[in-house]
Structures are given as C-alpha cells and as structure tokens.
Amino acid sequence: MKRYFLAFFAFLLLTFSCTGNRANQTDEVPADSVADSTDTTDIDTLEMLITETPMPRAADAMFDDFLFNFLANKKLQKERVVFPLRVTENGTTTKIEANDWKMEHLFMRQGYYTLLFNSDKQMQLMKDTAVNEATVEKILLAKNQVKNYCFQRIKGAWLLREIKVTPLQTDANASFLSFYKRFVTDTVFQIKSISETxxxxxxxxxxxxxxxxxxxxxxTWEAFAPTLPHKTLYNIIYGKPQEEGKEKIYLLRGVANGLEMELRFKKEGGKWMLKKLMT
Known part of the structure; x- marks a missing residue:
C-alpha cells in the first residue's frame, strides 16, 4: 500500500471518497440520508427478487441471510412471527394478532444500516452459524428510545418472538450512543472528538x-467528514448483549449498492475519540 500524509486541501479532495460533514449545515438533505448511498430502484428490485424467490433452507444458517428475506418477503415475514406477538413498553405488555400485523421493513427502505461492535472478535459473530438468538435494535436518537426486535432460532428456523421498547440509557451501547448523538450534530464537538491523527x-x-x-x-477533517445518520440507527446484536468496552467499531453498510464505511473509536480519559476511518 502507498502511504501519504494528507495535509493539503487539493490532495484531500482527490483522496477521499466520503462527503462533507453535514452537522449544523442548512443544506436540504433528507433526514438521515447518506450521500449517494440509497438507490431506491435497486432496493425495490432487490425486494421484488427476494419476494418472488422462496427462501432457501440454508438462509436460516446465518441470521443476516434470514433477516434480509424476512424484511422483504411479506408472506415469509408473517410465517416467521410468533402470534400473538408480545410488545412490551414502559412495563406494559400488549399483543399483536396476526390480522393486525403490518409489514415491517426496518432499514430496507432507507437503503443502508449500521452495526456496532466492541471488538473484531465480536464482529465475527455475524458469520457464526452457532448463534441462535439475535436482536435488531431500532435506535431512535431524538426520542432516547430503542425498539428491540427479539429473534430466536427454534428447530432450525428464525422466529420473531417479542418486541421490547426500552430507554436508550439502558442499552448495552448507551455510553457510545450518548456520545454519537452529539458527534453527528455538533461540528465543534466532532472536531474535538477526533485524534490528532x-x-x-x-x-x-x-x-x-x-x-x-x-x-x-x-x-482537514471538517470539510471531508462522512455524512452519518443522526436520527435513527439500526444495530444487530448477535447472541446475548455484551458489556460495553473502551473500543467501538461503527459500520455503515448499503443494502443494495455495496457501500461500506467503518469508523473506529476508543474511549480515552472517559471520552470517545475517533481513531480510524475506512471507506
């Protein structure tokens, strides 16, 4: 690999494939958009192909393979929800009957999703066929709320068994998410939260x-920082939640366009700091 010190504006412009930071800017950009990351035509085509093609049994081996089918195939989704589905919020549990269920697309319609890991070892769980439980988190930053879709693999088939709505401060990634809310909306704070290099x-x-x-x-960071979602994040917990550590891997992945971005943070002196950016 070549190694360069990106010190000059022109060279940075040539080098970086990410777009300028949107924090505190007034450009009319759709909320939580990631520049050039969403092609709705590709997503609609992907959903149509998934819907028209029966899910192979092998797709239940890994949660990600199942999840993409589950979110795009209405018939499959209804078959894989345990009805009446329990929904718990603020200590109150209600139930959704099959006739009242509405198709849940989660991140499919926005064209990208995010993942949070404490380490490379934890990230390997994405490909671990021994994982038998998983939770998809819909993280509503503005509401300080997390909607947890709890899945379990029973007799070889993944099933949605429960939805839990919980406060953000009780989430396994609470410290990082509290930091992230400010990191993506406050340009001054963002610059203070990146390492010297x-x-x-x-x-x-x-x-x-x-x-x-x-x-x-x-x-040089401010002009070339990537645009990151600032209202809603999605995260997948493979297996049981792990206690938050002092490192965080933030992945942003496109649904149908091959986009992938990775940011690595480390907690130093009680403060999260950005250490690495990969595009």
Missing part, C-alpha cells in the same frame, strides 16, 4: 485494484 484507508484513485493509507488531521 486519524488513520485513513480507502480506494487508491490511481489504481482500482489497490487501497491506499493516509492520515487525517483535525484541521
């Missing part, structure tokens, strides 16, 4: 087959 790895503009490495500094 942030490692960068991204496509080499001169070679389609290689990646390049670089270093981002606080004085």
């Amino acid at each position: 942030v490692d960068f790895v991204g496509p080499d503009p001169d070679d389609d087959f290689n990646m390049m490495e670089g270093v981002i500094t606080p004085d």
Whole structure:
C-alpha cells in the first residue's frame, strides 16, 4: 500500500471518497440520508427478487441471510412471527394478532444500516452459524428510545418472538450512543472528538485494484467528514448483549449498492475519540 500524509486541501479532495460533514449545515438533505448511498430502484428490485424467490433452507444458517428475506418477503415475514406477538413498553405488555400485523421493513427502505461492535472478535459473530438468538435494535436518537426486535432460532428456523421498547440509557451501547448523538450534530464537538491523527484507508484513485493509507488531521477533517445518520440507527446484536468496552467499531453498510464505511473509536480519559476511518 502507498502511504501519504494528507495535509493539503487539493490532495484531500482527490483522496477521499466520503462527503462533507453535514452537522449544523442548512443544506436540504433528507433526514438521515447518506450521500449517494440509497438507490431506491435497486432496493425495490432487490425486494421484488427476494419476494418472488422462496427462501432457501440454508438462509436460516446465518441470521443476516434470514433477516434480509424476512424484511422483504411479506408472506415469509408473517410465517416467521410468533402470534400473538408480545410488545412490551414502559412495563406494559400488549399483543399483536396476526390480522393486525403490518409489514415491517426496518432499514430496507432507507437503503443502508449500521452495526456496532466492541471488538473484531465480536464482529465475527455475524458469520457464526452457532448463534441462535439475535436482536435488531431500532435506535431512535431524538426520542432516547430503542425498539428491540427479539429473534430466536427454534428447530432450525428464525422466529420473531417479542418486541421490547426500552430507554436508550439502558442499552448495552448507551455510553457510545450518548456520545454519537452529539458527534453527528455538533461540528465543534466532532472536531474535538477526533485524534490528532486519524488513520485513513480507502480506494487508491490511481489504481482500482489497490487501497491506499493516509492520515487525517483535525484541521482537514471538517470539510471531508462522512455524512452519518443522526436520527435513527439500526444495530444487530448477535447472541446475548455484551458489556460495553473502551473500543467501538461503527459500520455503515448499503443494502443494495455495496457501500461500506467503518469508523473506529476508543474511549480515552472517559471520552470517545475517533481513531480510524475506512471507506
């Protein structure tokens, strides 16, 4: 790999594939949009293909494979919800009958989703076929609320068994999410929350087959920071929730366009700091 020190504006412009930071800007950008990340035509086509194609049994081996089918296939979704479905919020439990169920697309319609991990080891659980329980979190930052879709694999088939609505402060990632809310909406705070040098790895503009490495500094960060969702996040917990550590891996993935971005944070002196950006 080549290594460059990204100190000049022109060179940064050439190097970075991410878009400018939107915090505290007034540009008319759809809420929680990620620039160039959502192609609704591709998503509609993907959903149509999934709906028309029966889910293979092998898709139940890994939760991600099942989930994409579950969110795009109305018939399959209704078959894989345990009715009456329990919904718990503020200590009160209600039940949804099959006739009252509405198709749940979660992140499919926005074209991207996010994932949070404490370590590379935890990230490997995405591909672990031994995982038999998973929770999809719909994190509503403005409401300080998390909607938990609780799945379990029973006799080889993934089923949605319960929905729980909980306060954000009780979430396993509460400390990071509290930090993240400000990080994506306050430009000054964002710049103060990046290390003196942030490692960068991204496509080499001169070679389609290689990646390049670089270093981002606080004085160049603001103009080239990626646009990140600031209202709603999604996260998938594979297995049981793990206690929050001092490192956080934030992944942003496109549903149908191959987009992937990774930000790595570390808690130093009680403060979360951005250490690495990969595109």
